[in-house]
Amino acid sequence: MLILPEHRITTVELETGKVRELVHKLGYATEGVIVVKDGRPLLEDEQLEDGDNVTLYRAASGG
Amino acid sequence: MSHFTGRRAAAKCSICGAPAVARVPYARLTLCSRHFMEFIERKVERVLRRAGALRRGARLLAAVSGGKDSAAMLTALARITKSNGVEVVGLHLVLGFGPYSRKSREAAEEACRVNNIPCIVLDLEEVLGAPVQAIARRARRPVCSVCGLIKRYVINAAAVELGADYVAMGHNADDIIAYTVKMFLNQDLAAIAKLGPSTESIDSLAVARLRPLYEVTEKESLLYAILSSTPFLHEECPFRPVTPIEERVKEFMNRVEEEHPGMKINYIRRLESNIELYKKIAGIEDWDIQQCQSCGLLSAGNECSFCRLTRRTLGEAKGAYIRRVIRELAAGLATRNS
Ligand SMILES: [Zn+2]
Ligand SMILES: [Zn+2]
Numbered sequence: 001m002l003i004l005p006e007h008r009i010t011t012v013e014l015e016t017g018k019v020r021e022l023v024h025k026l027g028y029a030t031e032g033v034i035v036v037k038d039g040r041p042l043l044e045d046e047q048l049e050d051g052d053n054v055t056l057y058r059a060a061s062g063g
Numbered sequence: 064m065s066h067f068t069g070r071r072a073a074a075k076c077s078i079c080g081a082p083a084v085a086r087v088p089y090a091r092l093t094l095c096s097r098h099f100m101e102f103i104e105r106k107v108e109r110v111l112r113r114a115g116a117l118r119r120g121a122r123l124l125a126a127v128s129g130g131k132d133s134a135a136m137l138t139a140l141a142r143i144t145k146s147n148g149v150e151v152v153g154l155h156l157v158l159g160f161g162p163y164s165r166k167s168r169e170a171a172e173e174a175c176r177v178n179n180i181p182c183i184v185l186d187l188e189e190v191l192g193a194p195v196q197a198i199a200r201r202a203r204r205p206v207c208s209v210c211g212l213i214k215r216y217v218i219n220a221a222a223v224e225l226g227a228d229y230v231a232m233g234h235n236a237d238d239i240i241a242y243t244v245k246m247f248l249n250q251d252l253a254a255i256a257k258l259g260p261s262t263e264s265i266d267s268l269a270v271a272r273l274r275p276l277y278e279v280t281e282k283e284s285l286l287y288a289i290l291s292s293t294p295f296l297h298e299e300c301p302f303r304p305v306t307p308i309e310e311r312v313k314e315f316m317n318r319v320e321e322e323h324p325g326m327k328i329n330y331i332r333r334l335e336s337n338i339e340l341y342k343k344i345a346g347i348e349d350w351d352i353q354q355c356q357s358c359g360l361l362s363a364g365n366e367c368s369f370c371r372l373t374r375r376t377l378g379e380a381k382g383a384y385i386r387r388v389i390r391e392l393a394a395g396l397a398t399r400n401s
Contacts, residue, residue, distance in 0.1 A: 031282060034289070059285045
Protein backbone atom coordinates (compact mmCIF):
# COMPACT_ATOMS: atom_id res chain seq x y z
CA MET A 1 0.00 0.00 0.00
CA LEU A 2 0.94 3.62 -0.52
CA ILE A 3 0.71 6.40 2.08
CA LEU A 4 0.29 9.99 0.89
CA PRO A 5 1.53 12.71 1.02
CA GLU A 6 4.87 11.20 2.11
CA HIS A 7 4.87 8.53 -0.64
CA ARG A 8 5.72 5.77 1.83
CA ILE A 9 5.16 2.25 0.53
CA THR A 10 4.48 -0.52 3.03
CA THR A 11 2.74 -3.86 3.57
CA VAL A 12 0.37 -4.55 6.46
CA GLU A 13 -0.83 -7.91 7.81
CA LEU A 14 -4.44 -7.81 8.99
CA GLU A 15 -6.60 -10.12 11.10
CA THR A 16 -10.14 -9.02 10.31
CA GLY A 17 -9.16 -7.44 7.00
CA LYS A 18 -11.37 -4.40 7.60
CA VAL A 19 -10.32 -0.96 6.39
CA ARG A 20 -10.67 0.29 9.98
CA GLU A 21 -8.09 -2.27 11.18
CA LEU A 22 -5.65 -1.20 8.48
CA VAL A 23 -5.99 2.46 9.47
CA HIS A 24 -5.54 1.72 13.18
CA LYS A 25 -2.53 -0.56 12.59
CA LEU A 26 -0.83 2.34 10.83
CA GLY A 27 -1.51 4.52 13.88
CA TYR A 28 -4.20 6.79 12.45
CA ALA A 29 -7.82 7.51 13.36
CA THR A 30 -10.36 6.70 10.64
CA GLU A 31 -11.54 10.31 10.96
CA GLY A 32 -8.15 11.54 9.71
CA VAL A 33 -7.63 9.47 6.56
CA ILE A 34 -9.23 8.20 3.37
CA VAL A 35 -8.42 4.78 1.93
CA VAL A 36 -8.85 4.46 -1.83
CA LYS A 37 -8.83 1.25 -3.88
CA ASP A 38 -8.91 1.38 -7.69
CA GLY A 39 -9.97 5.02 -7.51
CA ARG A 40 -12.90 4.30 -5.19
CA PRO A 41 -12.95 5.60 -1.58
CA LEU A 42 -13.61 2.75 0.85
CA LEU A 43 -15.86 2.78 3.91
CA GLU A 44 -14.26 1.99 7.29
CA ASP A 45 -16.10 -1.31 7.63
CA GLU A 46 -15.34 -2.58 4.15
CA GLN A 47 -13.49 -5.84 3.79
CA LEU A 48 -10.08 -5.94 2.13
CA GLU A 49 -8.76 -9.00 0.39
CA ASP A 50 -5.36 -10.67 0.29
CA GLY A 51 -3.03 -8.77 -1.99
CA ASP A 52 -5.22 -5.66 -2.20
CA ASN A 53 -3.24 -2.60 -3.18
CA VAL A 54 -4.67 0.54 -1.61
CA THR A 55 -3.68 4.19 -1.19
CA LEU A 56 -4.11 5.97 2.13
CA TYR A 57 -4.46 9.76 2.06
CA ARG A 58 -3.68 11.55 5.30
CA ALA A 59 -6.28 14.30 5.39
CA ALA A 60 -4.40 16.60 7.77
CA SER A 61 -1.85 17.84 5.30
CA GLY A 62 -1.38 19.83 2.17
CA GLY A 63 -4.25 22.26 2.88
CA MET B 64 -4.32 -10.65 6.11
CA SER B 65 -5.37 -14.09 7.32
CA HIS B 66 -8.10 -15.46 5.14
CA PHE B 67 -10.70 -14.41 2.72
CA THR B 68 -13.99 -14.06 4.60
CA GLY B 69 -16.27 -13.46 1.67
CA ARG B 70 -17.49 -10.06 0.49
CA ARG B 71 -20.55 -8.68 2.22
CA ALA B 72 -23.03 -6.79 0.11
CA ALA B 73 -21.58 -3.30 -0.43
CA ALA B 74 -23.10 -0.53 1.69
CA LYS B 75 -25.82 1.54 0.04
CA CYS B 76 -26.60 5.25 0.07
CA SER B 77 -29.22 6.08 2.75
CA ILE B 78 -30.95 8.40 0.27
CA CYS B 79 -30.94 6.63 -3.11
CA GLY B 80 -29.56 3.13 -2.57
CA ALA B 81 -26.58 3.57 -4.92
CA PRO B 82 -23.18 2.16 -3.80
CA ALA B 83 -21.88 4.25 -0.88
CA VAL B 84 -18.52 6.04 -0.76
CA ALA B 85 -18.80 7.74 2.62
CA ARG B 86 -20.15 7.35 6.10
CA VAL B 87 -21.06 10.47 8.04
CA PRO B 88 -21.41 9.02 11.55
CA TYR B 89 -22.41 12.31 13.24
CA ALA B 90 -25.34 12.69 10.83
CA ARG B 91 -26.06 8.94 10.79
CA LEU B 92 -25.77 8.93 7.00
CA THR B 93 -24.18 6.65 4.46
CA LEU B 94 -23.88 8.40 1.11
CA CYS B 95 -23.15 7.77 -2.54
CA SER B 96 -20.85 10.11 -4.43
CA ARG B 97 -23.64 12.39 -5.66
CA HIS B 98 -25.41 12.69 -2.34
CA PHE B 99 -22.16 13.19 -0.45
CA MET B 100 -21.29 16.09 -2.73
CA GLU B 101 -24.74 17.60 -2.27
CA PHE B 102 -24.36 17.21 1.51
CA ILE B 103 -21.11 19.23 1.42
CA GLU B 104 -22.50 21.84 -0.97
CA ARG B 105 -25.43 22.48 1.38
CA LYS B 106 -22.97 23.22 4.19
CA VAL B 107 -21.05 25.64 1.97
CA GLU B 108 -24.22 27.28 0.74
CA ARG B 109 -25.38 27.82 4.34
CA VAL B 110 -22.22 29.78 5.19
CA LEU B 111 -22.61 31.93 2.07
CA ARG B 112 -26.27 32.59 2.63
CA ARG B 113 -25.84 33.55 6.30
CA ALA B 114 -23.08 35.99 5.33
CA GLY B 115 -25.38 37.51 2.70
CA ALA B 116 -22.98 36.55 -0.10
CA LEU B 117 -25.54 34.82 -2.31
CA ARG B 118 -26.80 37.92 -4.07
CA ARG B 119 -26.69 38.73 -7.76
CA GLY B 120 -23.65 40.80 -8.72
CA ALA B 121 -21.60 39.92 -5.63
CA ARG B 122 -17.93 39.34 -6.38
CA LEU B 123 -16.00 36.70 -4.48
CA LEU B 124 -12.21 36.42 -4.53
CA ALA B 125 -11.17 32.84 -3.76
CA ALA B 126 -7.67 32.27 -2.38
CA VAL B 127 -6.40 29.17 -4.20
CA SER B 128 -3.29 27.48 -2.80
CA GLY B 129 -3.54 24.41 -5.00
CA GLY B 130 -4.16 22.07 -2.04
CA LYS B 131 -7.23 19.90 -1.39
CA ASP B 132 -9.15 22.53 0.58
CA SER B 133 -8.96 25.25 -2.02
CA ALA B 134 -9.81 22.66 -4.68
CA ALA B 135 -12.91 21.52 -2.78
CA MET B 136 -13.86 25.13 -2.02
CA LEU B 137 -13.55 26.21 -5.66
CA THR B 138 -15.68 23.40 -7.03
CA ALA B 139 -18.35 23.83 -4.35
CA LEU B 140 -18.38 27.61 -4.92
CA ALA B 141 -18.58 27.20 -8.68
CA ARG B 142 -21.56 24.86 -8.38
CA ILE B 143 -23.41 26.94 -5.81
CA THR B 144 -22.90 30.37 -7.34
CA LYS B 145 -23.82 29.31 -10.88
CA SER B 146 -27.52 29.83 -10.27
CA ASN B 147 -27.12 32.89 -8.03
CA GLY B 148 -25.32 35.31 -10.32
CA VAL B 149 -22.32 35.52 -7.97
CA GLU B 150 -18.97 36.06 -9.66
CA VAL B 151 -15.97 34.01 -8.45
CA VAL B 152 -12.37 34.97 -9.25
CA GLY B 153 -9.38 32.86 -8.13
CA LEU B 154 -6.12 34.24 -6.76
CA HIS B 155 -2.97 32.15 -6.49
CA LEU B 156 0.17 33.46 -4.81
CA VAL B 157 3.45 31.89 -5.97
CA LEU B 158 5.56 31.50 -2.82
CA GLY B 159 8.80 30.56 -4.56
CA PHE B 160 9.46 27.39 -2.54
CA GLY B 161 11.00 25.39 -5.44
CA PRO B 162 9.20 22.37 -6.96
CA TYR B 163 6.48 22.53 -4.28
CA SER B 164 5.45 25.98 -5.47
CA ARG B 165 5.64 25.06 -9.15
CA LYS B 166 3.33 22.09 -8.60
CA SER B 167 1.02 24.18 -6.40
CA ARG B 168 0.67 26.76 -9.15
CA GLU B 169 -0.15 24.10 -11.75
CA ALA B 170 -2.78 22.56 -9.49
CA ALA B 171 -4.32 25.95 -8.64
CA GLU B 172 -4.56 26.99 -12.28
CA GLU B 173 -6.02 23.60 -13.26
CA ALA B 174 -8.59 23.71 -10.45
CA CYS B 175 -9.73 27.14 -11.65
CA ARG B 176 -9.75 26.06 -15.28
CA VAL B 177 -11.94 22.97 -14.76
CA ASN B 178 -14.39 25.19 -12.87
CA ASN B 179 -14.37 27.96 -15.49
CA ILE B 180 -13.08 30.44 -12.94
CA PRO B 181 -10.56 33.10 -14.01
CA CYS B 182 -7.29 32.77 -12.09
CA ILE B 183 -5.01 35.65 -11.14
CA VAL B 184 -1.45 34.53 -10.42
CA LEU B 185 0.89 36.73 -8.45
CA ASP B 186 4.55 35.79 -8.03
CA LEU B 187 5.57 37.07 -4.59
CA GLU B 188 9.31 36.90 -5.23
CA GLU B 189 8.84 38.90 -8.40
CA VAL B 190 6.74 41.66 -6.82
CA LEU B 191 8.68 41.80 -3.56
CA GLY B 192 12.10 41.51 -5.17
CA ALA B 193 13.15 38.82 -2.68
CA PRO B 194 12.00 35.29 -1.79
CA VAL B 195 9.66 34.93 1.20
CA GLN B 196 12.24 32.85 3.11
CA ALA B 197 14.89 35.57 2.66
CA ILE B 198 12.49 38.16 4.08
CA ALA B 199 11.82 35.83 7.02
CA ARG B 200 15.55 35.37 7.59
CA ARG B 201 16.17 39.10 7.59
CA ALA B 202 13.24 39.62 9.95
CA ARG B 203 14.58 36.78 12.19
CA ARG B 204 11.14 35.22 12.22
CA PRO B 205 9.82 31.74 11.28
CA VAL B 206 9.05 31.39 7.55
CA CYS B 207 5.45 30.30 8.31
CA SER B 208 4.59 33.43 10.27
CA VAL B 209 6.14 35.82 7.72
CA CYS B 210 4.55 33.87 4.84
CA GLY B 211 1.18 34.07 6.59
CA LEU B 212 1.50 37.81 7.17
CA ILE B 213 2.47 38.44 3.53
CA LYS B 214 -0.33 36.24 2.17
CA ARG B 215 -2.98 37.87 4.39
CA TYR B 216 -1.86 41.33 3.29
CA VAL B 217 -1.63 40.56 -0.44
CA ILE B 218 -4.97 38.71 -0.50
CA ASN B 219 -6.74 41.63 1.20
CA ALA B 220 -5.00 44.17 -1.06
CA ALA B 221 -6.05 42.14 -4.11
CA ALA B 222 -9.64 41.98 -2.90
CA VAL B 223 -9.73 45.76 -2.39
CA GLU B 224 -8.22 46.44 -5.83
CA LEU B 225 -10.51 43.95 -7.57
CA GLY B 226 -13.56 45.44 -5.92
CA ALA B 227 -14.39 42.07 -4.36
CA ASP B 228 -17.16 41.93 -1.76
CA TYR B 229 -15.72 38.86 -0.07
CA VAL B 230 -12.50 36.89 0.18
CA ALA B 231 -13.10 33.14 0.40
CA MET B 232 -10.49 31.22 2.41
CA GLY B 233 -10.17 27.42 2.37
CA HIS B 234 -9.95 26.81 6.13
CA ASN B 235 -11.83 23.63 7.01
CA ALA B 236 -13.55 22.76 10.32
CA ASP B 237 -10.48 20.90 11.63
CA ASP B 238 -8.29 23.94 10.91
CA ILE B 239 -10.66 26.24 12.78
CA ILE B 240 -10.83 23.83 15.73
CA ALA B 241 -7.03 23.50 15.81
CA TYR B 242 -6.45 27.28 15.66
CA THR B 243 -9.01 28.08 18.33
CA VAL B 244 -7.91 25.27 20.67
CA LYS B 245 -4.35 26.57 20.35
CA MET B 246 -5.61 30.08 21.13
CA PHE B 247 -7.42 28.71 24.15
CA LEU B 248 -4.28 26.89 25.31
CA ASN B 249 -2.46 30.22 25.05
CA GLN B 250 -5.45 31.92 26.74
CA ASP B 251 -5.54 34.34 23.83
CA LEU B 252 -9.35 34.41 23.85
CA ALA B 253 -9.52 37.71 21.97
CA ALA B 254 -7.95 36.10 18.89
CA ILE B 255 -10.82 33.61 18.69
CA ALA B 256 -13.17 36.50 17.85
CA LYS B 257 -11.73 36.62 14.33
CA LEU B 258 -12.40 32.95 13.56
CA GLY B 259 -16.10 32.93 12.79
CA PRO B 260 -17.47 31.76 9.41
CA SER B 261 -17.34 35.34 8.15
CA THR B 262 -16.01 38.77 9.09
CA GLU B 263 -17.29 42.20 8.06
CA SER B 264 -15.80 44.55 5.49
CA ILE B 265 -14.32 47.86 6.59
CA ASP B 266 -14.91 50.38 3.83
CA SER B 267 -11.98 50.51 1.37
CA LEU B 268 -9.58 49.22 4.07
CA ALA B 269 -10.39 45.55 4.42
CA VAL B 270 -12.65 43.12 2.57
CA ALA B 271 -14.92 40.69 4.45
CA ARG B 272 -13.65 37.15 4.84
CA LEU B 273 -15.70 34.04 4.21
CA ARG B 274 -14.78 30.55 5.29
CA PRO B 275 -17.01 28.38 3.08
CA LEU B 276 -15.58 25.13 4.52
CA TYR B 277 -16.27 26.19 8.13
CA GLU B 278 -18.52 23.19 8.79
CA VAL B 279 -16.72 20.82 6.40
CA THR B 280 -14.20 18.53 8.13
CA GLU B 281 -10.75 17.92 6.73
CA LYS B 282 -11.68 14.39 5.69
CA GLU B 283 -14.86 15.59 4.00
CA SER B 284 -12.93 18.29 2.17
CA LEU B 285 -10.39 15.77 0.86
CA LEU B 286 -13.12 13.32 -0.13
CA TYR B 287 -15.05 16.06 -1.92
CA ALA B 288 -11.93 17.09 -3.87
CA ILE B 289 -11.33 13.45 -4.87
CA LEU B 290 -14.96 12.69 -5.80
CA SER B 291 -15.36 15.89 -7.81
CA SER B 292 -12.09 15.12 -9.68
CA THR B 293 -10.81 18.61 -8.93
CA PRO B 294 -7.04 18.74 -9.48
CA PHE B 295 -5.07 19.36 -6.25
CA LEU B 296 -1.58 18.90 -4.86
CA HIS B 297 -1.38 16.59 -1.84
CA GLU B 298 2.02 17.58 -0.53
CA GLU B 299 3.49 19.18 2.57
CA CYS B 300 4.99 22.65 2.38
CA PRO B 301 8.80 22.34 2.79
CA PHE B 302 8.79 25.10 5.44
CA ARG B 303 6.14 23.55 7.63
CA PRO B 304 7.43 23.01 11.19
CA VAL B 305 8.02 19.34 12.07
CA THR B 306 5.04 18.95 14.42
CA PRO B 307 3.02 22.11 14.74
CA ILE B 308 0.70 22.24 17.77
CA GLU B 309 -2.24 22.43 15.34
CA GLU B 310 -1.40 18.96 14.01
CA ARG B 311 -1.33 17.47 17.52
CA VAL B 312 -4.74 19.01 18.21
CA LYS B 313 -6.09 17.54 14.97
CA GLU B 314 -4.79 14.05 15.82
CA PHE B 315 -6.33 14.27 19.28
CA MET B 316 -9.67 15.55 17.99
CA ASN B 317 -9.82 12.82 15.34
CA ARG B 318 -9.34 10.11 17.97
CA VAL B 319 -12.07 11.67 20.12
CA GLU B 320 -14.32 12.04 17.08
CA GLU B 321 -13.91 8.38 16.13
CA GLU B 322 -15.06 7.34 19.62
CA HIS B 323 -17.67 10.07 20.04
CA PRO B 324 -19.03 11.07 16.62
CA GLY B 325 -20.32 14.63 16.56
CA MET B 326 -17.72 16.25 18.84
CA LYS B 327 -16.15 18.28 16.03
CA ILE B 328 -19.33 19.49 14.38
CA ASN B 329 -20.83 20.43 17.78
CA TYR B 330 -17.66 22.34 18.66
CA ILE B 331 -17.79 24.24 15.37
CA ARG B 332 -21.49 25.11 15.69
CA ARG B 333 -21.09 26.29 19.29
CA LEU B 334 -18.02 28.26 18.38
CA GLU B 335 -20.01 29.92 15.63
CA SER B 336 -22.76 30.93 18.04
CA ASN B 337 -20.21 32.06 20.67
CA ILE B 338 -18.25 34.33 18.33
CA GLU B 339 -20.22 37.38 19.55
CA LEU B 340 -19.16 36.47 23.09
CA TYR B 341 -15.50 36.34 22.08
CA LYS B 342 -15.91 39.69 20.33
CA LYS B 343 -17.08 41.14 23.64
CA ILE B 344 -14.07 39.63 25.41
CA ALA B 345 -11.84 41.11 22.71
CA GLY B 346 -13.56 44.48 23.07
CA ILE B 347 -13.72 44.62 19.28
CA GLU B 348 -15.97 47.72 19.25
CA ASP B 349 -13.21 49.68 20.99
CA TRP B 350 -10.50 48.69 18.50
CA ASP B 351 -9.33 51.80 16.82
CA ILE B 352 -9.44 51.29 13.09
CA GLN B 353 -6.58 53.08 11.43
CA GLN B 354 -5.34 53.49 7.91
CA CYS B 355 -1.73 52.63 7.07
CA GLN B 356 0.11 55.85 6.20
CA SER B 357 2.20 54.02 3.60
CA CYS B 358 -0.34 51.93 1.72
CA GLY B 359 -3.76 53.18 2.84
CA LEU B 360 -5.11 49.79 3.96
CA LEU B 361 -6.21 48.58 7.40
CA SER B 362 -3.65 48.98 10.13
CA ALA B 363 -3.40 48.62 13.91
CA GLY B 364 -1.06 51.61 14.10
CA ASN B 365 0.44 54.31 11.88
CA GLU B 366 1.87 51.77 9.48
CA CYS B 367 0.52 48.27 8.79
CA SER B 368 2.50 45.16 9.71
CA PHE B 369 3.24 44.39 6.04
CA CYS B 370 4.63 47.84 5.28
CA ARG B 371 6.69 47.71 8.49
CA LEU B 372 8.01 44.24 7.63
CA THR B 373 9.00 45.19 4.07
CA ARG B 374 10.50 48.51 5.19
CA ARG B 375 12.64 46.70 7.75
CA THR B 376 13.75 43.81 5.48
CA LEU B 377 13.67 45.27 1.96
CA GLY B 378 14.48 48.92 2.63
CA GLU B 379 11.08 50.26 1.60
CA ALA B 380 7.41 49.76 2.45
CA LYS B 381 5.97 47.70 -0.41
CA GLY B 382 2.23 48.00 0.22
CA ALA B 383 1.46 50.80 -2.22
CA TYR B 384 3.55 49.13 -4.94
CA ILE B 385 1.78 45.77 -4.48
CA ARG B 386 -1.58 47.53 -4.78
CA ARG B 387 -0.48 49.12 -8.07
CA VAL B 388 0.71 45.78 -9.51
CA ILE B 389 -2.61 44.15 -8.66
CA ARG B 390 -4.55 47.06 -10.12
CA GLU B 391 -2.74 46.51 -13.43
CA LEU B 392 -3.40 42.75 -13.31
CA ALA B 393 -7.07 43.49 -12.61
CA ALA B 394 -7.26 45.86 -15.57
CA GLY B 395 -5.80 43.10 -17.79
CA LEU B 396 -8.43 40.69 -16.50
CA ALA B 397 -11.25 43.16 -17.22
CA THR B 398 -10.17 43.72 -20.84
CA ARG B 399 -9.83 39.98 -21.39
CA ASN B 400 -13.39 39.46 -20.13
CA SER B 401 -14.99 42.13 -22.31
ZN1 LIG C 1 -27.35 8.58 -3.13
ZN1 LIG D 1 0.64 49.39 4.67
